[in-house]
Amino acid sequence: MRLIAPFLVSLGLLVPVVAHGQDAALAAFNAWCFKAGQTADGIRARMERDTASPLPFDLTFWDVSIEPTSHDIPAGVERRCEVSFSGNHTEQAVQALRRQMATPPVFGTVIPLPATHSAEPGTVLIEGRELLRGRVAVVHVGRRNDQTFLAVDRLFDGLGLPREG
DSSP: OTTHHHHHHHHTSSOOOOOOHHHHHHHHHHHHTTOSSOOHHHHHHHHHHHSOSSOSSEEEEEETTTSOOSSOOOTTEEEEEEEEEESOOHHHHHHHHHHHHHSSSOOOEEEOOOTTOOOOTTEEEEEEEEOGGGOEEEEEEEEETTEEEEEEEEEOTTOSOOOOO
């Protein structure tokens, strides 16, 4: 197999997907942070499989609808998936996020920012998104501590929807 694998790679039949730094973070975020039904260990394992082990970026993930967490949970937030990495790459992060949210199935429709969230220093994008079945998510891109971050929070059922009339 040692001789076959390099030959297959040279033919383009077996191409390992390994990215580093910002590219790995953006690809992992878009591939996994929008998928429901994941555990912290599961999402980390999937990201490590897709990028490299250990991850070349920081990952924060919890979903209290599936498993308990030791993270401090902001009021109203049921699930968080966030990646962060060194440097100022907010423009690339926003572009990658916009492409992902527009890819079918489209990630919700823009709604006013729920009261559970606000822009923090370094924010370049933050918006509420109405999801299927009346759920709400908040997407957030910015900089903190010389790192770029991308986050998506899903709120508890019934929170964050705009009030009518």
